[in-house]
Amino acid sequence: MDALTGLLEGPRARGAFMIRACFDAPWAVRIEDEAPLSVMLLVRGEARIIPDRGEPLHLHAGDLAIARGPDPYTCADTPGTPPQALILPGEECRYPDGRPLNGVMDLGVRTWGDRPDGATVMLIGTYQMRGEIGGRLLDALPPLLSLTADAWGCPLTPYLMREIVRDEPGQEVVLDRLLDLLVIDALRTWFARPGAEAPAWYRAQADPVVGPVLRLLHDDPAHPWTVAALAAKACVSRAALARRFAELVGEPPMTYLTAWRLALAADRLRDTDATLASIAHQVGYGTAFALSAAFKRVYGVSPQEWRTGAAREGDASVRQ
Incomplete structure (x- = not known):
């Protein structure tokens, strides 16, 4: 076992939060869920991931971003769009003024946003507990990282698109394992990319x-x-x-x-x-x-x- 294998054994999703988010511009969602790790795979359109500290990421179709919690950030079409929703711990969703939003933007099985065929479609997977991701792995990651589609062609995208909206027996386990595979493959690629600022180990x-x-x-x-x-x-x-x-x-x-x-x-x-x-x-x-x-x-x-x-x-x- 090499050191990377030892760390990548860590991801073990258990009832992970997974959703297909669909938006039409202008849109923005503020994330304050304090999750240890969240993965965002952009299937269609463009998006910005805007941390409170550091430079924003501009994602295009096929790009992937991983946010290491618990620091908050905003997902939006442009940096200037004010948030229309606030995501809090426990999958609680509210309007920016504090009013409950849970259920208002539901579009079907694990689908959320403006309309199912929105101009921007993003697959989101979130590990709910820190114990699901090894502490040494989290410590090795920056607060926000990304992989472009040309650097990382994700073979899981079509399968994820199909599975995330299914409501079959055992579906939660299927999605947990898919999220683990997605994270492992993405991090392996990120650590090995040319010019990577990889950890010393x-x-x-x-x-x-x-x-x-x-x-x-x-x-x-x-x-x-x-x-x-x-x-x-x-x-x-x-x-x-x-x-x-x-x-x-x-x-x-x-x-x-x-x-x-x-x-x-x-x-x-x-x-x-x-x-x-x-x-x-x-x-x-x-x-x-x-x-x-x-x-x-x-x-x-x-x-x-x-x-x-x-x-x-x-x-x-x-x-x-």
Whole structure:
């Protein structure tokens, strides 16, 4: 497993919000839903994604944008169009003056806006909870990124257009997995594009010394690795590996390994009912106490508090 594969294992949509938005100019929608990650694929027309901070994105048909929450932004036909709708947490929709808007612009199954055959059509998928996207992946992304149609020909667009408006048994699961595939393919393309300002760990994968070491850490995080053992695998001295790893990745090998182990533990606490002792063994800690101490030092809460909070967040999402 390489470092990118480890991160891209993270997207796991669960009842994701997906919609086909259809508009005629002038149109603008203010997004304040605080979602950890939202994907916008423009099928027809033009659109601007306007963050509160930073430069706006101008999208054309076939382009894709990914917004990393929780910062708000506006989707519009032009930067000067005032918002006609406000999207809040829990899929709540209101007019800018606060009046409820839920249901007013519904156009059928997962279709919303002015009219079903609007001049601008955008497919939108939103991960509702931060736990559905790995924290290390979110940290590696800018607040707003885009891929143009010529740089990224999405083979999923026709299938998404067909599936997003269907109301069949199991459709929610189908759309969740399609959203995961869309995000994984888009981010893989974005990280690999020419001139990409990729994270240090991504660039380091191409290094003949550090790259194999990163793969070892991701393949077997439970192994009792030491810098000396990793250096032996890389056929370099301990000092040479420590220096090169820190230069390319930005932190020492053991610091990187600790962060990776704890990220895996956080995912297992959220996604499984495994005991803390079992998780400790899986991610390379000798005892539940050792994992608990390291986890609280980095995450600020105990593993049990983390698991309880994730369960509470999931229950709230279901109620909404």
